Amino acid sequence: MGLSEKIKEIEEEMARTQKNKATEYHLGLLKAKLAKYRSMIIEGEKKAGAGGKGEGFDVEKHGDARIAMIGFPSVGKSSILSHLTETESLAANYEFTTLTCIPGVLRINEAKMQLLDLPGIIEGAASGKGRGRQVIAVGKSSDLILMVLDAQKGEEQKEKITRELESVGIRLNQEKPQIHIKVMKTGGIIFNASVKLTKIDEKMVKSIMAEYKMHNAHVSFRGDHDVDELIDVIEANRKYVKCIYVYNKIDQVSIEDVDYLMKEKYNAAISVHMNLGCDILLEKIWDTLGLVRVYTRKKGQAPDFGDPLILTQGRDGITVKSAIMQIHKGLLKDLNYAYIWGKSVKHSPQKCGLKHELCDEDVLQIIKKTKDAK
Ligand SMILES: Nc1nc2c(ncn2[C@@H]2O[C@H](COP(=O)(O)OP(=O)(O)O)[C@@H](O)[C@H]2O)c(=O)[nH]1
Ligand SMILES: [Mg+2]
Known part of the structure; x- marks a missing residue:
């Protein structure tokens, strides 16, 4: 057997x-x-070697985060991709485009994220049928999953996809x-x-x-x-991934249904056709990823608000150390302390060491061990 x-x-x-x-x-x-x-x-x-080392689709990871859309065919994934990202629309050809994984660049605040339109997940994907295996590999490599659902059949679709993902070791919105x-x-x-x-x-x-x-x-x-x-x-091979349940096509359901859908913390209700709810979805994506923008400032200059460091949650949270590592690892040994302005400090600026945890939109100035002064 x-x-x-x-x-x-x-x-x-x-x-x-x-x-x-x-x-x-x-x-x-x-x-x-x-x-x-x-x-x-x-x-x-x-x-x-099915699906090439289990990596799936050979799409390279780019940007500050990877977000994968998973959902049944025709729920609106391609439409979302072309509406929210800088990729040309392929929604018209959806029968063909569902065979490949299409990346788009999603910009939220100053961060650039990779949004992937995965081929329609099919029933039985978990047992290796069709492209399911590749879908799953990409899901596992993502920082966030958007489970795209048709607002009219949402609960049924959500249950099926969740079961598929569970059976391959993906746990949504669960703690280890x-x-x-x-x-x-x-x-x-x-x-x-x-x-x-x-x-x-x-x-x-x-x-x-x-x-x-x-x-x-x-x-x-x-x-x-x-x-x-x-x-x-x-x-020991489980992957704990955050998920937002995106109910699309709310133009086809009642206001009461929309209200009901929006009650859940991890839900977003949108209509791509009518451009409803998309801003809220972007906010939820930002909040769920927990990215932090840190603006750097050079001595005697205004902070560079156009080009922040975008930091992702590491094991020790987001600290002065993670910010400096992102600028240049070599700076670590030269650091005397950092001046921080913003929500993470009681008074601005405040002298902080490497372990200080940063908040979104903090400003950072590096003070080196030499005679560097404010
Ligand atoms: N009513 C309605 N139809 C939509 C909406 N978004 C997408 N569609 C339609 O749903 C169909 C499938 O969309 P598509 O993006 O190709 O779905 P995909 O298979 O998940 O990629 C297309 O005919 C779209 O025009 C929406 O917000 N409302
Ligand atoms: Mg599509």
């Missing part, structure tokens, strides 16, 4: 099995088996689970939790670990996580 058949069999068994106390552990194990087989498929395709696993040589499974667990217990944790043939390990839960999240941590 091939992997796809095995996956299908488990999915069917899960669908057949009633969820209750008695079947809980069995279902947990089925989930782990399913995750293992899915990983094997992805690994296998990487090795086989606070579960730590340290593999040991002996000692069995040592389990502890610093919070009360309501969705999983020690027995379940142990049986999932056994399914993965991990017999000696420290497993600690720092959040009230469930079986799926434990499996995600064991599989």
